[in-house]
Amino acid sequence: MKKIIIPIFFILVLSFYFINGSDFIIQNQEINAEEVDLFRPLSKDKINELNLESNNFFSVFVKDKKEVILSQKEINEPIAIASLTKLMTAIVALENYSIDELIEISSSSIATYGTAGDLQSKEIMTIRDLLYITLIESSNDGAEALAEKMGRSTFIYKMNEKAGEIEMKNTRFINPSGLDENNEFNLSTAKDLKKMVVYILKNHKIITEILSLSEKELISDSGVKRILKNTNILLEESDAYLWGKTGYTQKANGCLILILNNFSIDNNKGYVINIIAGANDRFNEARKLEQWLKKSFIW
DSSP, X not given: OOOOOOOHHHHHHHHHHHHHOOOOOOSOTTSOHHHHGGGOSEEOSSOOOOOOOOSEEEEEEXXXXXXXXXXXXXXXXXXXXXGGHHHHHHHHHHHHSOTTOEXXXXXXXXXXXXXXXXXXXXXXXXXXXXXXXXXXXXXXXXXXXXXXXXXXXXXXXXXXXHHHHTTOTTOBOSOSSOOOBTTBOOEEOHHHXXXXXXXXXXXXXXXXHHHXXXXXXXXXXXXXXXXXXXXXXXXXXXXTEEEEEEEEETTTEEEEEEEXXXXXXXXXXXXXXXXXXXXXXXXXXXXXXXXXXXXXXXX
């Protein structure tokens, strides 16, 4: 019988990792991927400097119940979140309505600031179609229509209640759209927003499917035809971007949540969640963060 020889040095290195819980740095890039898969992503010897101008950002690798923080800045600072709010609006709608229920769009909904979605008074559409409009084009009218079906104040209460359930401890919603209202605005932190994204990944596949589309043709029950264009222009730039949500108000500046594959050959093993807030150019910040992740870690 042939003896299997395991390099002593490799065993010692692994032992040291388990005992100390420190980063496992691979010097030899030619080591078989299977031998180190459980430890990925791995920091390379020389981490490139990350030059982001955003006030707040958070990059986390999530796989099953494990999370690895890749980079962060002021993730516990309360910030205005603009239309990132609509992710919670979608969650509450999905958990309280049947997706094929019909809604009649009210004049008060379309009186909301903004024209995205081009909703028409008395138009009839399903919850499903309204979610497409609210998420893909970030329609404030769509978000208000979803809330009005239940009663606006009750809907907002449920948004805050759900935030509490998923331990978004520093989050407060005052409306379903994310618009600034005088000196008030929806408030959260990058850390809390990550919790909301993880909840969506586990519980609401339809949100990820909707937000993965760069374009969608839609015909409402009233016969109105629309071609929806996603506000997230990065979807057309790279297959690395799986889905995401944009946001902008004067108070929040540019905001962006992006979910990426993990850059490995088998990209079904976990996700990278990038959250950027307070950015003058949110999309360029996202591009810089993506390149930094590719260069600084072994996937």
